[in-house]
Amino acid sequence: MGDKLRGQLTESMFYVLMAFLRRDMCGTDVAEFVERRTGGRLHMGPGTLYTLLAKFQEEGLLRETQVEGRKRTYHLTEKGRRAYREELERLRRCLSDGEEEWNSL
Amino acid sequence: MGDKLRGQLTESMFYVLMAFLRRDMCGTDVAEFVERRTGGRLHMGPGTLYTLLAKFQEEGLLRETQVEGRKRTYHLTEKGRRAYREELERLRRCLSDGEEEWNSL
């Protein structure tokens, strides 16, 4: 159970966590969510996807809640929600820094 | 002159480009800018920094404008400005997706 809170999420990581806000999901649900939510802008191949699910589970951001045959369903933990909100905060700072600099030219 | 426009910048890349919006800079200027602008939130080691400067120059986002001794000064090209604005756009989409999902719970 790694406790190190990651200082920064990649875009893929962010959208994966986002997928779990509303409901528990399995891998393919997540892939579908990401494609739909971003209008195809971001595509996640299986390599990225399942690697992330495994890592998030190890780190305690996701918890496995159900196994039906091969299908594994995960749930976003409190720690996962916290990580998501922290990433939102980081994005806000990043964007506002970026806009300020741009607008002050 | 690599023409592949990167689909996504890392946070480090973004702040490096941001540094050049106002004026030409050398590496240590950039490092100082980033530390100051982010209030120390983001620290860039020399490895990351000079690797990025070299790559951006190769890709035509930066152009070398001056060499004084060992000090090299760079200028943000039009292509670099475009990359910066595209990244701003990406961040906006990312953040608004993230906020919408969070607020619609």
Place this chain on the structure above:
DNA sequence: ATTATAATATCATTAGGCGATATCACAACG
């Protein structure tokens, strides 16, 4: 039983981040 389908897992390659360390150009000192 065989075939199809949905879902997950693994592999190999490539890019990025980083601290530690080395190198280099110039200046100041004695």
Place this chain on the structure above:
DNA sequence: CGTTGTGATATCGCCTAATGATATTATAAT
């Protein structure tokens, strides 16, 4: 002049992340 200091840049090695291709597995359909 050499030596020493300093500011700046460059390189190395290790680690993490992304990803397409491919393989594997469980269940359902024929």
